Amino acid sequence: MTFTISAVLLFGGFSFIALKTKSAGAGAAIVLFLFGFFAAGTGAYEPITNVVKSTAEALADIAN
Numbered sequence: 001m002t003f004t005i006s007a008v009l010l011f012g013g014f015s016f017i018a019l020k021t022k023s024a025g026a027g028a029a030i031v032l033f034l035f036g037f038f039a040a041g042t043g044a045y046e047p048i049t050n051v052v053k054s055t056a057e058a059l060a061d062i063a064n
Helices: 007-020 026-040 045-063
Strands: none
Touching: 007 026, 026 045
């Protein structure tokens, strides 16, 4: 069974949690950057999307 979720929804949820818990670490900064990036869809969309997809696939491969 495959479960898919929008990157904007995923990073938006993490951003909300990071802001509510007042996290100020590097992880929160990355999440907020990715949320803004996917929400805006800038010209650097393709390279960053490829990195995120590769990371997701690597994590999925580790889980299997």
